[in-house]
Amino acid sequence: MFEPAKTTYQLNDGNQMPVLGFGTYQLTKPALMNQSIQAAYESGYRLFDTAQYYRNEKMLGDAIRNLGVPRQDVFIVDKVTEMNQGHDLTIDSTNFSLQQLGTDYVDLLLVHWPIADKFFETWEAFEELKKQGKARSIGVSNFTRSQLELLKTQADEMPVVNQIETHPYLNQTPLIKFDKDQSIVTQAWSPLGRGVVLDNPMIQKMAAHHEKSPAQIVLRWDIQRGVAVIPKSQTPARIAQNADLNFELSDDEMSMLDVMNRNQRTGNEPELVYELGKQYKQFKK
Numbered sequence: 001m002f003e004p005a006k007t008t009y010q011l012n013d014g015n016q017m018p019v020l021g022f023g024t025y026q027l028t029k030p031a032l033m034n035q036s037i038q039a040a041y042e043s044g045y046r047l048f049d050t051a052q053y054y055r056n057e058k059m060l061g062d063a064i065r066n067l068g069v070p071r072q073d074v075f076i077v078d079k080v081t082e083m084n085q086g087h088d089l090t091i092d093s094t095n096f097s098l099q100q101l102g103t104d105y106v107d108l109l110l111v112h113w114p115i116a117d118k119f120f121e122t123w124e125a126f127e128e129l130k131k132q133g134k135a136r137s138i139g140v141s142n143f144t145r146s147q148l149e150l151l152k153t154q155a156d157e158m159p160v161v162n163q164i165e166t167h168p169y170l171n172q173t174p175l176i177k178f179d180k181d182q183s184i185v186t187q188a189w190s191p192l193g194r195g196v197v198l199d200n201p202m203i204q205k206m207a208a209h210h211e212k213s214p215a216q217i218v219l220r221w222d223i224q225r226g227v228a229v230i231p232k233s234q235t236p237a238r239i240a241q242n243a244d245l246n247f248e249l250s251d252d253e254m255s256m257l258d259v260m261n262r263n264q265r266t267g268n269e270p271e272l273v274y275e276l277g278k279q280y281k282q283f284k285k
């Protein structure tokens with residue numbers, strides 16, 4: 001039985017993280033943010049995903065406070081943007097993010113993208129923020145296997161979450177397996193491929209069969225393959241629909257979804273972003 005408010009993954013640091021979360025990228029108007037967070041909370045979402053880059057932390061913090069629920073009832077994910085990486089900037093910008101959100105801690109703090117020239121010092125700052133209780137859990141986003149292996153050579157503690165782009169057209173099966181072997185929970189960003197995968201005829205056929213929408217099929221596939229999801233919608237009916245995942249895909253349906261991969265990204269290629277950091281390091285020498 002999938003009950004959004006109660007279904008969680010056990011993280012490697014002992015904390016629990018909801019399997020379902022709500023993405024807030026591009027929600028930049030207070031009224032729409034309020035309405036969307038209210039609808040999401042009522043539908044059972046407890047995790048809310050933001051980033052310094054989204055310029056909406058204050059708005060999200062206000063919308064959460066407007067719910068009138070205890071702080072511990074929600075799970076806030078924030079991310080330190082490329083520009084704010086490095087030891088001191090990570091600490092300072094996170095303190096500013098906490099002020100913007102109006103909270104003493106985030107439940108999960110992520111390195112938004114791996115940047116070569118700030119790689120280890122950023123993570124050191126993350127470990128300090130965790131010790132100070134400002135981040136209950138620490139993780140990364142858009143890290144490849146080789147970047148996780150590199151981090152392991154110096155990290156005192158490894159990330160507990162890797163938030164990556166994954167959907168049926170970018171299934172990321174090898175990285176998800178590697179994450180799992182390292183006790184890292186994979187969280188899918190753009191789980192709906194920003195809408196692109198919803199037109200797939202085979203997904204539509206499965207949706208008709210289950211009397212569900214294509215979005216529900218894709219989100220259910222993620223949950224059944226052990227991946228956490230953070231779909232975004234500003235449409236109340238879709239917000240509710242994306243949390244209504246109480247059905248099961250057969251093994252055959254799971255296999256069909258598993259082989260739709262086209263290596264098709266909606267966002268940046270993590271290795272390229274990382275390499276740019278390397279080039280910048282050379283340039284500064």
Ligand SMILES: NC(=O)C1=CN([C@@H]2O[C@H](COP(=O)(O)OP(=O)(O)OC[C@H]3O[C@@H](n4cnc5c(N)ncnc54)[C@H](OP(=O)(O)O)[C@@H]3O)[C@@H](O)[C@H]2O)C=CC1
Pocket residue numbers: 022023024025026049050112141142163164188189190191192193194195198213215216230231232233234235238239241242267
């Ligand atoms: N770590 C990272 O680098 C990144 C993290 N993220 C995070 O992941 C979240 C989700 O990814 P995002 O890029 O927003 O894309 P999604 O894959 O969640 O797709 C969002 C789009 O799908 C539409 N949609 C939502 N639900 C349905 C539905 N049931 N039926 C039809 N269409 C639907 C939305 O429309 P509408 O809103 O109009 O309803 C919107 O256009 C972000 O909001 C952000 O929090 C995203 C990108 C990168």
Ligand SMILES: O=C1CO[C@H](CO)[C@@H](O)[C@@H]1O
Pocket residue numbers: 025051053112266267268
């Ligand atoms: O979180 C994010 C929102 O989307 C952007 C555009 O694709 C990404 O670059 C960024 O990582």
